[in-house]
Amino acid sequence: MGPEELFLVVVALLPVAAASGWYFGRREAMRGGLERAGGSTMSPDYFRGLNYLLHDRPDKAIEVFLKVLEVEADTVETHLALGSLFRRRGEVDRAIRIHQNLVARPTLEASQRALALLELGLDYMRSGLFDRAESLFAELLDIGMYEQQALRHLVDIYQQEQDWDKAIEFSRRLEAATGENLNSVRAHFLCEKAQAELDHNPRADVQELLDQALSTDRKCVRASLMVADLSFAKGEYERTIQALKKVEHQDLDFLPEVVPRLIKAYRAVERIDDLCDYLASLAALRAGISPVLALAELTAERVGEEVAKRYIINELKIRPTIRGIDRLIDYALTNAGGESREDLLLLKETALRLIAGKASYKCGNCGFAGRAMHWQCPSCKSWNTVKPIHGIEGE
Ligand SMILES: [Zn+2]
Missing domain, CATH: 1.25.40.10 (Tetratricopeptide repeat domain)
Incomplete structure (x- = not known):
């Protein structure tokens, strides 16, 4: 008491x-x-x-x-x-x-x-x-x-x-x-309603609800991601890309949710040059390591690992992250042999241990942390407060 x-x-x-x-x-x-x-x-x-x-x-x-x-x-x-x-x-x-x-x-x-x-x-x-x-x-x-x-x-x-x-x-x-403004919460209610209809019938047409969510709160990342996922499932890749590109103007913290979806959509229409350009523009926003790692991977594929490695080194100087270091070790391992290879493997294991089991998402309101994305915090029940963790161990 x-x-x-x-x-x-x-x-x-x-x-x-x-x-x-x-x-x-x-x-x-x-x-x-x-x-x-x-x-x-x-x-x-x-x-x-x-x-x-x-x-x-x-x-x-x-x-x-x-x-x-x-x-x-x-x-x-x-x-x-x-x-x-x-x-x-x-x-x-x-x-x-x-x-x-x-x-x-x-x-x-x-x-x-x-x-x-x-x-x-x-x-x-x-x-x-x-x-x-x-x-x-x-x-x-x-x-x-x-x-x-x-x-x-x-x-x-x-x-x-x-x-x-x-x-x-x-x-x-x-x-x-x-007199309180509840638009962003209400946009989530509209997304929840859309999700409930989809759970009931995966072919339900929820576009109108998602449009309503976006007109209620134009910064509703969740609605953009839902539009993107639904469009992707229907094979409407250009629309997917369009929806995903909104997120950069809605909330940069959610870029890690966007990048893997972007890669799938651009790959589906084989517009890899455009993907690289867009990832480069996202990386330049310095809002996390996800666009950087994705761009490095594409660069390694297309131009070679040496160029990708130099790119990662430059990015790490600006913004050090363990995931970036881990990628750098991967590139270094390709040409390493003997004792230096052993050293690099030890370094890689250490880097992976540092981020293993770490939460990827955290609630900005109550501090709840977990490995899954929640639009409503499971602990304090606030909407839109759980976000990908940024910093050296995260993004
Ligand atoms: Zn919370």
């Missing part, structure tokens, strides 16, 4: 303490000791609970406080505070019980009831009971209270349920309520 929660509990207890004789019993308490302090209702449990809290035994404290509340629960704020405390501690069933009791009280003020609904909705979300949470948030929208929170949670629910139409609709409503 952090200091914030400790504070919450202490504050939450104050109304109970006041309502149950703290105020009136205080003078007597000073004279007669804590056992008599509460008169008819004051309980020494408060002090036991606080004592547990202060001695960093939150579980004991909560047990005591819950017992107190069962006996003399009257105060809504205390219930709300404890409910949200339980939820944050992962004791969702207890939180649900507390909030359900509150919502069921006919005497509750409208604002308190709305808050209890919001909290109960969060409990249900936490338990994965999305349909129940959804109807509570919808009720809040109906009564016009906690609108922004309710909309935000609904967008979250529809994402988790993969109901992309509703996610799109409610993200618009959230945008209207908050």
Whole structure:
């Protein structure tokens, strides 16, 4: 339990303490000791609970406080505070019980009831009971209270349920309520919808959805890559190339995703000169090693390894990367024999070990790292924050 929660509990207890004789019993308490302090209702449990809290035994404290509340629960704020405390501690069933009791009280003020609904909705979300949470948030929208929170949670629910139409609709409503720009998130919802249709039927026509994604967020790399992949599958290679060329203007960080696709498409139409020209222009942007390595490989194929080697050496001087060094060792190995060959092999093994098992992608929001590309971070659930890792061990 952090200091914030400790504070919450202490504050939450104050109304109970006041309502149950703290105020009136205080003078007597000073004279007669804590056992008599509460008169008819004051309980020494408060002090036991606080004592547990202060001695960093939150579980004991909560047990005591819950017992107190069962006996003399009257105060809504205390219930709300404890409910949200339980939820944050992962004791969702207890939180649900507390909030359900509150919502069921006919005497509750409208604002308190709305808050209890919001909290109960969060409990249900936490338990994965999305349909129940959804109807509570919808009720809040109906009564016009906690609108922004309710909309935000609904967008979250529809994402988790993969109901992309509703996610799109409610993200618009959230945008209207908050003034926040959610275009890039909504473009992902449109891509998700397109992907879901393709998963259902690989021949589905999703071009319109992808066009919508791009008009919603012209920097949506994902939509460009999807257009490229779909065009490639249909043998429309020029269109593939056109879509891939957009990415350099959308987000340079994603070039490593583009390069292998470019090579396949240009090879399919046998436009290797154009491919080399384009890779050279990408390499000149200094946005990663992928275009450099691809260009080196093509150069080695067409002109010879010596030229490719000189090219890599020049690039390494500007931007050292382990993958670049590894390639250089490969070229050096071709003509090496005897002892120097042994040395080079050892160097290569060392270079490979340095990058083996390293994550290739990282979330810029929460730091999650992995070896697969995710458009939505599996950890913090942000969209568009996981990107290829750049630097000496990466791109
Ligand atoms: Zn993240």
